[in-house]
Amino acid sequence: MTIRFGFYGRVSTEDQQDPEASRNWQRTRALALVESHGQLVTEYFDIGHSRSLPWKRRPEATRLLEALKDPHRGFDAVVIGEPQRAFYGNQYSLTFPVFEHYGVGLWVPEVGGPIDPSSEAHDLIMGVFGGMSKGERNRIKIRVRTAMGSQAQIEGRFLGGRPPYGYRLTDAGPHPNPAKAADGKRLHQLELDPETAPVVERIFHEYLRGTGVFAIAQQLTAEGTPSPAARDRQRNPHRCGIAWSKSAVRTILTNPRYMGRQVWGKQRKHEQLLDVEDVALGHQTRMRWNEADDWLWSTDIAHAPIVNTDTFNAVQQRLASRGPRSTKRATARAKHPYAFKGLLYCGLCNRRMQGTWNHDRAHYRCRFPSEYAIANKLDHPRSVYLREDQLTPALDSWLAEVFAPDRVRSTLEQLADNQKCSTTTDEEAVTALRQKVAGCRRKLERHKEALEAGADASLVAGWSSEVQNEKAAAEAQLAQLQSASRRTRPMTATQIHKTVRALGGLLTVLQRASPEDKAEVYRQLDLTMTYDPTRKMVLVKTRPRPSVDQLVVSEGGLEPPRPLVGH
Structure with missing residues (x-):
């Protein structure tokens, strides 16, 4: 009997791997294992997704899991080119039972054929490969971090990113790694920008003379000096750039690179559980600020300084003597729940509105003129406020209406019309x-x-x-x-129906949910809301994520539909 095989592989492009070459050698290993038993009839290959992501969060792996449920899937077994590429940590123990349940065999070269569900040796081997995959990733992270820290501290090397305002990048010769040099990679270094370096020097001296941060921003804006965002629009598309802000001036005043030393390790990647109640969903990566004592400074001067060490330290002392931190007393701040945290934007300036607690109620505000210099006469109220309880009932009613059972057909049609792909x-x-x-x-x-x-x-x-x-x-x-x-493969009508059905059940509990639970639901629905204070209207867009289904029903892993829009 000829067996029909599906092939699964994965490649991450973070370390400059060639996706086509990686796919070819993984597929070659798979073919060598199964060519005497059958033929490959379909393929699932994830590109650019970390091995640490569970299968339900990888697009092609998700598509494979969905295909397992279909009795007319078109293949009898799945072959994997390399288990370390497919399974990480305990992913094998969480995934193989699904293959076993639907009667689909899993073939692995290291086992020499199909995995036997009753074999303890096979379980042990696959568990070892999952541990090896996790250990390899951890070793790579340690090596990369240590190497980059040494390059910054000992060599003073510029390791990438945006050059600070006041500097520009120049060529520093070919890359010291011969392989990267052969590919045309080159090093870069910071040099003074003749137009913006004097502005940085002036900001430091004005602040030491007693001029406040906001007053400096007003002066620069009134004189027509381009702000950092306006100066480099390509690297700052998320900023408006129409005026200097207090945060821009403060960032310049606290940047130690202006003393001529390279600094590395201000931030770190932190992996936290996506859902503490379901660890199988894996982790999500967040950037966290390191303490200033943990930053790595170059031993020697790495580039031309704009201010000397004494000036920089004097500025830091003045900054530390102002504001609530100057008393060195720990201020207890009450943490309040906000259902729309990070989801609500001001329609006048397109900036994210901040949560604030007033009169025992959650509000959202935009204080654009208080943050940006008003010398250019911004057409924006001093403060824009929106009360959370004014928006929540209308939003929940709209979501429940859109995903109500009697509107499934019209919702399906709208989603299908919006997801036409080229x-x-x-x-x-x-x-x-x-x-x-x-x-x-x-x-x-x-x-x-x-x-x-x-x-x-x-x-x-x-x-x-x-x-x-x-x-x-x-x-x-x-x-x-x-x-x-x-990522943009269109959903089938059946997949959309499952998503809508699941969302309908999820949204019935919104009115009784706590603000924290609502915030999580809104994030999973990928809501974005824009408040227009002139018309007292909020424009809402939603793009349900695949993980919505994964959290509430057993049919997860669907591709997300295009946005639904409502007022």
Whole structure:
């Protein structure tokens, strides 16, 4: 009997892996295992998703789990090219029972064939590979962090990111790693920007003379000096850039890089459980600020300083002597729940509104003129307020109405109309990029042959560098397009119906839910709300996430539909 196999693989592009090459060798290993038993008929390959993500949070793995439920799935077993790529930690023990339940075999090269559900040895082997996968990822993180810290502290190397206001990036020569240098990678360093460096120096001296942070922002705005966001719009698209803000001035005053030393480790990635009640959902990564004592400073001067150490320290002392922290007394701040935390925006300036507690009620406010210099006469009220309990009943009623059982058909039609994808165009672009990558590889082979035949080495190196850059750019575009294509695959009517049915059951409890629970529901629905104070109206958009189903029903892992909009 010929067995029909589905192939699953995964590649992460964070460490510059070639998705096509990784897919090919994983698929080759899988074929070597199953070619005498059957043939591959379908493929599921995740690109750019960490191994630490559970299967239900990887697009292609999710699609595979959904296919297992279909009796007409078209394949009898699944083969994996490398277990460390597919399973991390305890993911095998959480995933294989699903294969066993639906009668789909799982083949792994390290086992030499299909996994036997009754074999303790197979369970032990797969558990070891999950642990090895987790250990490998942890070792990579430790090595990368240690290496970057040493490069910043000992070498004073610029490790990427936006240059601070007052500096610009210049070329610092080829990358010291030969492989990266061969790909055209180069180092960069900070040098003084002749237009903005004097502005930074002036900000420090004005503050030491007694001028306040907001007064400095007003002066610079009135004089027409571009703010950091206005100066570099490409790197600051999330900022309006129409005026200097207090936060921009304060950030400059507290940045130790202006003393000429490289600083690394201000922030760190922190992984926290997505749901403490269901650890199988895995972690989500959040950026956390490190204490100033934990920052790593370069031993020597790494770039031209704008202010000296004495000036910088004097500014820090003045900053520390002002505000509530100057008393050095711990101020107990009551934590209040906000249902729309991070979801509500001001329609006048498009900035996120902040939660504030007044008269024992939750409010949201936008104080744009209080944060940005008003010398340019901003057309914005001094404060915009919205009470939470004025919005919650109307919002919950709208959500319950949209996902009510008697409106399922109209909701399905709206979602289906909104999720039309340019699949044909994407396929043509993918084909063109693959042909371009193949052409680059052929050119490199010809260059290698020319070099072996005695051609000028420097001339061939120049040609090869250009082709390598062209190939790397095409591969990056190809990976991005393939990943986007998988994310935007249209849902079937059955999948949409499951989502709507699940949401209908979820939304029935909104009126009785606590603000904390409501906030989580709204986040899972991916709500974005924009408040227009002139018309007293809130525009609401929702794009339900796959994890909504995963939290409330057993049919999770659906692709999210396009937004539904309401007032």
